Amino acid sequence: xxxxxxxxxxxxxxxxxxxxxxxxxxxxxxxxxxxxxxxxxxxxxxxxxxxxxxxxxxxxxxxxxxxxxxxxxxxxxxxxxxxxxxxxxxxxxxxxxxxxxxxxxxxxxxxxxxxxxxxxxxxxxxxxxxxxxxxxxxxxxxxxxxxxxxxxxxxxxxxxxxxxxxxxxxxxxxxxxxxxxxxxxxxxxxxxxxxxxxxxxxxxxxxxxxxxxxxxxxxxxxxxxxxxxxxxxxxxxxxxxxxxxxxxxxxxxxxx
Amino acid sequence: xxxxxxxxxxxxxxxxxxxxxxxxxxxxxxxxxxxxxxxxxxxxxxxxxxxxxxxxxxxxxxxxxxxxxxxxxxxxxxxxxxxxxxxxxxxxxxxxxxxxxxxxxxxxxxxxxxxxxxxxxxxxxxxxxxxxxxxxxxxxxxxxxxxxxxxxxxxxxxxxxxxxxxxxxxxxxxxxxxxxxxxxxxxxxxxxxxxxxxxxxxxxxxxxxxxxxxxxxxxxxxxxxxxxxxxxxxxxxxxxxxxxxxxxxxxxxxxx
DNA sequence: ACCTTTCCATTGTGATCACATTATCCTCGC
DNA sequence: GCGAGGATAATGTGATCACAATGGAAAGGT
Numbered sequence: 001x002x003x004x005x006x007x008x009x010x011x012x013x014x015x016x017x018x019x020x021x022x023x024x025x026x027x028x029x030x031x032x033x034x035x036x037x038x039x040x041x042x043x044x045x046x047x048x049x050x051x052x053x054x055x056x057x058x059x060x061x062x063x064x065x066x067x068x069x070x071x072x073x074x075x076x077x078x079x080x081x082x083x084x085x086x087x088x089x090x091x092x093x094x095x096x097x098x099x100x101x102x103x104x105x106x107x108x109x110x111x112x113x114x115x116x117x118x119x120x121x122x123x124x125x126x127x128x129x130x131x132x133x134x135x136x137x138x139x140x141x142x143x144x145x146x147x148x149x150x151x152x153x154x155x156x157x158x159x160x161x162x163x164x165x166x167x168x169x170x171x172x173x174x175x176x177x178x179x180x181x182x183x184x185x186x187x188x189x190x191x192x193x194x195x196x197x198x199x200x201x202x203x204x205x206x207x208x209x210x211x212x213x214x215x216x217x218x219x220x221x222x223x224x225x226x227x228x229x230x231x232x233x234x235x236x237x238x239x240x241x242x243x244x245x246x247x248x249x250x251x252x253x254x255x256x
Numbered sequence: 257x258x259x260x261x262x263x264x265x266x267x268x269x270x271x272x273x274x275x276x277x278x279x280x281x282x283x284x285x286x287x288x289x290x291x292x293x294x295x296x297x298x299x300x301x302x303x304x305x306x307x308x309x310x311x312x313x314x315x316x317x318x319x320x321x322x323x324x325x326x327x328x329x330x331x332x333x334x335x336x337x338x339x340x341x342x343x344x345x346x347x348x349x350x351x352x353x354x355x356x357x358x359x360x361x362x363x364x365x366x367x368x369x370x371x372x373x374x375x376x377x378x379x380x381x382x383x384x385x386x387x388x389x390x391x392x393x394x395x396x397x398x399x400x401x402x403x404x405x406x407x408x409x410x411x412x413x414x415x416x417x418x419x420x421x422x423x424x425x426x427x428x429x430x431x432x433x434x435x436x437x438x439x440x441x442x443x444x445x446x447x448x449x450x451x452x453x454x455x456x457x458x459x460x461x462x463x464x465x466x467x468x469x470x471x472x473x474x475x476x477x478x479x480x481x482x483x484x485x486x487x488x489x490x491x492x493x494x495x496x497x498x499x500x501x502x503x504x505x506x507x508x509x510x511x512x
Numbered sequence: 513a514c515c516t517t518t519c520c521a522t523t524g525t526g527a528t529c530a531c532a533t534t535a536t537c538c539t540c541g542c
Numbered sequence: 543g544c545g546a547g548g549a550t551a552a553t554g555t556g557a558t559c560a561c562a563a564t565g566g567a568a569a570g571g572t
Contacts, residue, residue, distance in 0.1 A: 048556085072523075106524090119441040337527095339528095
C-alpha cells in the first residue's frame with residue numbers, strides 16, 4: 001500500500017558546518033510524531049520538515065496560546081537550527097492559517113473571533129461526518145481497536161486533567177478515522193481547520209478543566225462496529241457540536 | 257471598511273544591491289492583479305508577495321499545465337529575482353496544495369486523479385453555495401452590477417475562445433460573490449480548492465474549447481436581485497456541477 | 513508629571529554561498 | 543547497436559550576511 005512519502009535521505013544538517021549557536025540541537029526528539037498519514041517513519045527527513053512538525057504539534061496540542069508572538073530567530077534559538085528552516089516552516093503554517101502574519105510583519109498565533117469560530121464549526125460539521133462516512137467501509141476490526149485505544153487514552157488524560165494528553169489523543173482518535181477515508185484533499189481541509197482552533201482549545205480547557213467533558217466517541221466506535229453509516233455521521237456530528245460548544249463558551253465571553 | 261492589509265512599506269528589492277542576473281527585473285507588471293479581497297492595492301509589498309500572486313494567477317488562470325515541472329532557479333530567472341522569495345512563494349503554494357513536492361524533491365503542478373477530482377467537486381458543492389448564501393444579504397445593487405460585469409466578460413471571452421480570459425473572469429465572478437460573505441475562513445478553503453483544479457481546467461478547455469460551455473451565472477444574478485437565497489444556492493450548485501462535469505470529461509479519459 | 517523625540521535593539525526579507533542529492537548525458541564495453 | 547557505468551550539470555536545502563522597518567526604551571522639553 002504505502003500511501004506516499006517513504007523517503008530515506010540521510011542529510012539533515014551537516015553537523016560539521018554548524019558554527020553558530022551550538023545549544024546542543026535536538027531537544028525535539030522526533031519520536032512520538034507519527035504524522036497525519038500512518039507512515040511508519042524511519043530516517044530523518046529535512047530539518048524544515050522536523051521544524052514544521054514540531055511547531056504543528058505545539059499548535060495542535062496546546063503548546064502555544066492564542067495571541068502569543070512568534071519570532072523566527074527565537075524559534076531558531078529554541079530548536080538549535082538556523083532561521084532558514086524556521087522561515088519555511090512558519091511560511092507553511094501561515095499558509096495553513098495556523099499562524100498569522102499581521103501588517104507589522106509580526107507573526108503570531110492568531111486570536112479567535114466569534115465569526116471565525118462559527119465558520120470553523122460549520123466546516124467541521126460539514127466535512128468531518130463526511131470523512132467518517134467515507135472511511136467506514138475501509139476500517140478493519142484492527143483499525144477499530146486502535147481507534148478505541150485512542151479513546152481510552154483520551155479518557156485517561158481527561159481523568160488526570162492532562163490537557164495536552166487529552167488534546168493529542170482526541171486528535172489521534174478523530175484522524176485515525178478520517179485518514180482511512182483515503183480522501184487527502186478533504187483531509188487537508190480538515191487539518192487546516194484543526195490547526196486554527198487548536199490553541200484556543202487549550203485555552204478553553206485551561207480555564208474550565210477537562211473533568212466535565214463529554215464526547216461521542218463511544219457512539220462512534222459502536223457505529224463503526226455495526227457499520228451503521230448514519231449513526232456514525234450522527235456521532236461525529238454530535239461530538240463536534242459538543243466539543244465546540246464547550247470551547248465556544250470561552251469565545252463568547254472575551255473576544256481575544 | 258478595509259478588510260485587511262493596507263500596508264505601505266516601500267522596500268521591494270534594494271535596487272543597488274542586485275548584482276546577479278540583471279535581466280531588467282520587472283516583466284511582471286503587478287497591475288491587473290486585484291487579489292482575492294477587494295483591496296485597492298497601492299504601494300508595492302514584499303517581493304515574495306508579488307511572486308506569490310504571479311504564480312497564483314498563472315495557476316488559477318491557466319499559465320501552467322498539470323504535470324509541468326517548476327524549478328526555483330528557473331522561476332527566479334524568469335521573474336528577475338533571487339531564488340529566495342521564490343522559495344517562500346513556492347512553499348506557500350505547496351501548503352495550499354496548488355503545487356506539489358514529490359519525493360524527488362522536485363516541484364511540479366500536481367496531476368489530477370479521479371479521486372481528487374471527486375473530492376474537489378464535493379467540497380465545491382458543499383462550500384460554495386453556502387458562501388453565496390451568506391453573502392447575499394451583504395450584496396448591494398452596485399455589487400450586483402460588478403458581478404454582472406464579470407459575467408459579461410466571461411461571455412465575451414467564451415465567444416472569442418479566449419481560455420485565459422474565460423478562466424480569469426469566471427474566477428472573478430465567483431469570488432466577487434463569495435468574498436462578500438465576510439467568511440475568510442471558509443473562503444480560504446475554497447481558494448485552496450480552486451488552486452487545485454485550475455491547471456486542469458485549462459487543460460480541459462484547451463481540448464474541448466469554450467464554445468459549448470453553459471453556466472448558471474444569469475440564474476445566480478437573478479437570484480441575487482430577487483434576494484432569493486434558495487434559488488441562489490441552487491444556481492451556484494448547478495453552476496459548479498455543470499462546470500465540473502465538463503472538466504470531468506477530461507479526467508475520466510486519461511488519468512494524468 | 514506628561515508628552516514628544518531620539519536612539520538602539522529586534523524583526524522579517526532578500527541575496528549569496530556551500531553542499532548533498534538527484535537527474536541527465538556521454539562514453540565505454542560487450 | 544545497445545545497455546551499463548561514470549562524469550557532469552542542475553536542484554532543493556541550510557547557513558550567513560546586509561538591510562530597511564518597526565518597537566520600545568531612554569532622554570529631553572514644556
